[in-house]
Amino acid sequence: MAHRNGKEERRFQRPRASKPSTLRESAEVSRIAADLLAWYDRNARVLPWRTPPGAGPADPYRVWLSEIMLQQTVVATVKPYFGRFTTLWPDVVTLAAAPREAVLAEWAGLGYYARARNLHACAGVVTRDHGGRFPDTVEGLLTLPGIGPYTAAAIAAIAFDRPVAAIDGNVERVMARLHAIKTPLPAAKPRIRAVADAAVPAERPGDFAQALMDLGATICAPKTPRCAECPLAGDCAGRLRGLAATLPRKTPKPPKPARTSAVYAHFRNDGAILIETRPDSGLLGGMIGLPGPDWTKHPPTPETIAAAAPGAADWQRAETEARHVFTHFSLTLGVLVATGPALQGRRYMAFEAARAAAPTVMRKAMEIARAGLRDGARITASAGVKKNTPPDEGGARWGRAAGPRQDFGKL
DNA sequence: CACACGTGGGT
DNA sequence: TACCCAAGTGT
Numbered sequence: 001m002a003h004r005n006g007k008e009e010r011r012f013q014r015p016r017a018s019k020p021s022t023l024r025e026s027a028e029v030s031r032i033a034a035d036l037l038a039w040y041d042r043n044a045r046v047l048p049w050r051t052p053p054g055a056g057p058a059d060p061y062r063v064w065l066s067e068i069m070l071q072q073t074v075v076a077t078v079k080p081y082f083g084r085f086t087t088l089w090p091d092v093v094t095l096a097a098a099p100r101e102a103v104l105a106e107w108a109g110l111g112y113y114a115r116a117r118n119l120h121a122c123a124g125v126v127t128r129d130h131g132g133r134f135p136d137t138v139e140g141l142l143t144l145p146g147i148g149p150y151t152a153a154a155i156a157a158i159a160f161d162r163p164v165a166a167i168d169g170n171v172e173r174v175m176a177r178l179h180a181i182k183t184p185l186p187a188a189k190p191r192i193r194a195v196a197d198a199a200v201p202a203e204r205p206g207d208f209a210q211a212l213m214d215l216g217a218t219i220c221a222p223k224t225p226r227c228a229e230c231p232l233a234g235d236c237a238g239r240l241r242g243l244a245a246t247l248p249r250k251t252p253k254p255p256k257p258a259r260t261s262a263v264y265a266h267f268r269n270d271g272a273i274l275i276e277t278r279p280d281s282g283l284l285g286g287m288i289g290l291p292g293p294d295w296t297k298h299p300p301t302p303e304t305i306a307a308a309a310p311g312a313a314d315w316q317r318a319e320t321e322a323r324h325v326f327t328h329f330s331l332t333l334g335v336l337v338a339t340g341p342a343l344q345g346r347r348y349m350a351f352e353a354a355r356a357a358a359p360t361v362m363r364k365a366m367e368i369a370r371a372g373l374r375d376g377a378r379i380t381a382s383a384g385v386k387k388n389t390p391p392d393e394g395g396a397r398w399g400r401a402a403g404p405r406q407d408f409g410k411l
Numbered sequence: 412c413a414c415a416c417g418t419g420g421g422t
Numbered sequence: 423t424a425c426c427c428a429a430g431t432g433t
Contacts (some may be wrong), residue, residue, distance in 0.1 A: 038421090066429085067429065068429095068430095069429090070428085070429040070430095071417080071427085071428085071429065071431075072416090072417080072418090072429080072430060072431095073419090073428060073429080074418095074419080074420075074425090074427090074428050074429090075429085076419090077418075077419065077420085077427090077428090078419085081430095109417090109418075110417080110418075111416085111417025111419090112420045112427055112430085112431090113416080113417075114415095114416065114431075114432075115416095115430090115431085116430080118432090121413090143415070145431095145432095146431070146432090147431085148430060148431045148432080149430085149431090150431085151430075151431085152431075154429070166429080166433085168428090168429045168430075169427085169428065169429075169430085171429090173427065186412080209429095210429095213429055216429090217429085219426090222421095222426080222427065222428085223421080223426080223427090228421085235421075251422055253425095253426090258422085281417080282415085283416070283417090284416090284417085285416090315433090324414075324417090325417090325418085326415095326417060326418085327415075327417060327418090328414080328415065328416075329415055351425045359418090360417070360418065360419090360422090361418095363415085387428055389416060
């Protein structure tokens with residue numbers, strides 16, 4: 001068993017013995033790089049956007065797509081999305097030609113939706129301005145939307161074999177431990193940059209970049225590093241000083257505020273649900289959602305809620321609220337439900353299609369609305385919407401906590 | 412530099 | 423349960 005996290009990762013077979021030993025003898029290559037590449041030859045994870053160790057660069061389109069999806073997102077979450085995207089759009093030209101809303105709908109659930117907007121924009125630029133080929137330098141890649149310093153370096157190294165350091169959270173952690181850097185992040189970034197740059201080998205820089213990430217993901221883990229299995233343990237100052245698990249140090253994060261609001265779920269008689277497209281910028285930009293008042297610190301008043309109604313109907317308040325935690329705040333949404341003929345000037349979408357295309361918080365609200373509908377607008381919890389649910393905060397509630405459910409019957 | 416920007420899984 | 427965290431970018 002290679003890992004204790006329960007998921008046995010598959011490995012590329014066929015270790016390559018000659019390359020690492022050759023590298024080890026080269027004065028150009030650090031012992032760190034040589035040891036790490038030797039480890040990678042035996043332990044590289046098999047991923048759909050990768051080539052086996054030593055096999056050379058992978059398809060730049062697939063490298064780019066995977067790197068965008070992997071921003072702040074774990075491999076297991078990305079895999080099914082990557083599969084669907086590459087089936088639908090096998091190359092950058094195809095992706096550029098796709099309707100933006102189709103791309104956003106396919107991205108739904110992955111989070112950080114600016115990535116999807118930039119992805120589509122980037123595909124357009126590469127197709128129209130670069131003949132459908134990605135720039136092969138860091139500087140060139142950096143000009144593209146959604147590609148920052150990390151991603152530019154990662155694509156340059158992995159897809160074009162450029163000897164550059166791709167510094168992400170994994171690399172920061174590995175370097176902080178390797179060199180026992182006790183300065184907290186982000187202040188330590190310049191020093192980490194320096195040691196990471198110095199570690200990049202002239203040969204197999206793409207494999208080196210991926211090896212560092214695999215090491216960070218499987219061995220040099222954030223909480224409990226498995227130093228006993230680490231190919232760099234002998235050179236790790238953090239381990240030698242008993243500091244590995246405590247590095248890198250970070251400045252503490254401020255607490256998350258709570259916000260509260262409501263959403264309207266109107267079901268047309270055929271079961272379709274009323275949706276709207278959110279403004280293109282900001283939270284959940286460009287994604288579909290349910291209408292409702294702004295999300296505020298204090299619960300909206302009945303008047304504010306009424307003013308945000310998409311139309312007149314017998315609105316019933318579902319008993320369950322939709323709860324969701326974003327990066328910088330937690331949210332509680334009351335769900336108002338009604339059924340009837342189409343409301344004037346509003347857009348409807350088949351329920352299943354709407355749920356599929358909606359961001360997670362809106363999926364939760366839709367599920368609750370449908371469950372309420374099924375049980376006559378007074379139901380309890382709906383199954384399958386438990387994830388990412390914040391604690392029951394003592395205050396900041398409206399409706400029952402403020403009194404009877406009076407004002408929501410007829411709006 | 413600080414903050415906005417999602418989500419799901421691990422501990 | 424509550425908090426941490428993950429292959430960051432844009433402003």
